[in-house]
Amino acid sequence: MIEQLMAHEGDRLKAIRLRALQEAPEAFFRTYEEERDYSDERWTESLKIPELEWFVASLDGTDVGLVGGRIENGSVMVFSMWVAPEARGKGIASVLIDMVVDWARAQKAEQVELWAVDSNHGALELYRRKGFLPSGETALMRDVLPESHYIRSLLFRTAKLDDLSAIVAMIADDSISAARTGQYSEVHERAFHAIESDPNNELVVAEIDGEIVGTAQLTYIPGVSRNGATRLQVEAVRIAKHLRGRGLGRKMMEWCHAKGRARGCVLVQLTSDKARSDAHRFYEGLGYARSHEGFKLTLD
Numbered sequence: 001m002i003e004q005l006m007a008h009e010g011d012r013l014k015a016i017r018l019r020a021l022q023e024a025p026e027a028f029f030r031t032y033e034e035e036r037d038y039s040d041e042r043w044t045e046s047l048k049i050p051e052l053e054w055f056v057a058s059l060d061g062t063d064v065g066l067v068g069g070r071i072e073n074g075s076v077m078v079f080s081m082w083v084a085p086e087a088r089g090k091g092i093a094s095v096l097i098d099m100v101v102d103w104a105r106a107q108k109a110e111q112v113e114l115w116a117v118d119s120n121h122g123a124l125e126l127y128r129r130k131g132f133l134p135s136g137e138t139a140l141m142r143d144v145l146p147e148s149h150y151i152r153s154l155l156f157r158t159a160k161l162d163d164l165s166a167i168v169a170m171i172a173d174d175s176i177s178a179a180r181t182g183q184y185s186e187v188h189e190r191a192f193h194a195i196e197s198d199p200n201n202e203l204v205v206a207e208i209d210g211e212i213v214g215t216a217q218l219t220y221i222p223g224v225s226r227n228g229a230t231r232l233q234v235e236a237v238r239i240a241k242h243l244r245g246r247g248l249g250r251k252m253m254e255w256c257h258a259k260g261r262a263r264g265c266v267l268v269q270l271t272s273d274k275a276r277s278d279a280h281r282f283y284e285g286l287g288y289a290r291s292h293e294g295f296k297l298t299l300d
Contacts (some may be wrong), residue, residue, distance in 0.1 A: 001058050005047055007044070023085065029141055054067075065084065071107055118147060155208065156206050161189070168183075171215065219232070220265065
């Protein structure tokens with residue numbers, strides 16, 4: 001059973017948190033010695049902070065899992081994740097993460113973040129399965145243990161067939177693309193299924209309050225050049241007109257970069273029509289360089 005701890009349950013939080021610090025000291029920033037002397041009031045006060053929530057898992061009446069979520073600048077940071085040894089392998093950690101993600105959505109957070117010690121392979125595998133991507137940011141916990149930062153977006157996801165009509169309309173919504181995209185039809189559905197079945201292709205969307213407001217296609221290209229490196233190709237980038245200029249495009253591209261980083265890509269590349277001067281400024285603002293000349297040939 002997973003419960004959200006209530007304001008009067010400071011003793012319960014203290015007991016499971018101290019057990020976690022004793023059982024897995026290498027997984028946490030603070031130590032058992034630091035927290036065992038916290039006053040009862042401090043434990044209770046941590047349950048009254050509006051920006052912070054604690055979730056506990058119990059098994060046969062015993063608390064065996066804990067996780068916290070804290071609102072930070074429009075995101076929710078996951079912290080203090082722990083499951084007791086006797087309860088591991090039962091899916092409890094997965095459900096605890098789901099609880100924090102659901103709470104983050106209810107808070108209108110744009111993403112969920114966490115830090116994980118690089119040597120904690122079991123936790124890292126769980127976070128990858130739950131959709132967390134490496135941001136590229138790293139640190140040393142307690143100046144000793146390498147750890148990395150991971151994010152799970154609540155704005156961006158892999159596209160579904162139900163999204164396709166909105167995607168086609170968005171791609172076609174300018175004078176450059178309208179004629180070559182066409183009206184939504186079976187040809188687009190065939191293309192969608194081809195992308196969906198290809199492990200090196202992915203169609204992604206941005207969704208806000210149930211509305212599809214952005215899209216891009218990602219292609220992971222293994223190659224012999226660059227010492228066998230894999231590249232990320234980004235195409236068909238679109239943001240709904242009423243949301244342009246508000247930073248959503250930058251956030252989507254940063255998320256796409258994280259997708260590429262998770263796949264081991266060493267660089268990201270894209271093409272943009274010569275007439276799209278605004279798009280060129282946007283990509284250059286993200287650090288893209290005009291490094292190559294692009295060529296296309298229509299095949300009859």
